[in-house]
Amino acid sequence: MKFLVRTKQKISQFLKTFFRKRTCRIGIYGPPNAGKTTLANRIVRDWTGDAVGPVSEVPHETRRVRRKQDITITGQNGHSITFDIVDTPGVTTKIDYNEFIEYGFEKEEAVRRAREATEGVAEAMHWLREDIDGVIYMLDSTQDPFQQVNIMMVGIIESRKLPILIVANKNDLPDASPARIKSAFPQHPVVAISGLEGNNVDELYEQMTSYFG
Structure with a gap:
């Protein structure tokens, strides 16, 4: 009898685990050197004390998709995600x-690095097609947002009907223009931050809990 009870308990636990809704996956996308890994590191450090990966001024330093699991953030609105x-x-x-x-x-x-970076872009696009539930699209606010790759990527994300939160990064620099990014993508919320300095990151967390939660 005890064996049957234990077996039923194990089956019940397995079914709960199997049918549990998986944690949502938020992808940080954008052109090279927009500050994606800097932001990912800040998010992870702020809420777990860990990090995602190294950053560099060399383009395509991140050449593989990296993931950190089970991060919980809470906004001032009381919402958590x-x-x-x-x-x-x-x-x-x-x-x-x-x-x-x-x-x-x-x-x-x-x-070798160029080949790995090309493979990494293909991997990122595969994740976007199969495994991403929401997107932070990262842009350098000192650069022209109307570049072909940005228009193409935002269009692809929209076609998948994924929520997009656009981040205008590097707002600590004197030639930053978050307003230019807002004019380029008025259909999506835009948050201006400095991932490096931490400027306005709390507002980003607030938006994330409301928008992706």
Whole structure:
């Protein structure tokens, strides 16, 4: 009898686990060097004390998708959200190994990095098609937001009917223009922050709990 009771308990626990709704996955997408990994690290450090990966001024430093699981953030509104953060390689229409040579890499290493970065973009797009529930689209607010890759990516995300929160990063720089990003994508909420300095990140957390929760 005890064996049957234990067996039923194990089956019940298995069914609860199997049918439990998975944690939502929020992907950080955007062009190279927009500050995606810097933001991912800040989110993870603020709420878990951990980190996602290294950052660098060299383009395409992140060449594989990285994920940190079960992060819970709480906004001042009292809303909480638990999610996996998915840090993705910078999406671009073309990756040239000469980009790496300009930063002092030998040709063989530059070619290897370019190949890995290209594979990383393909991996990021696969995640977007299959495994992402919401997107933080990261833009450098000192750059022109009307670039082809941004228009293309926002269109792809919209076609999947995923919620998009646009982050205008690097607002600590004198030539930053978050207003230009808002004019480029008026159909989506835009939060201006500095991922490096932490400026206005609390407002981003507030928006995340309301928008993705």
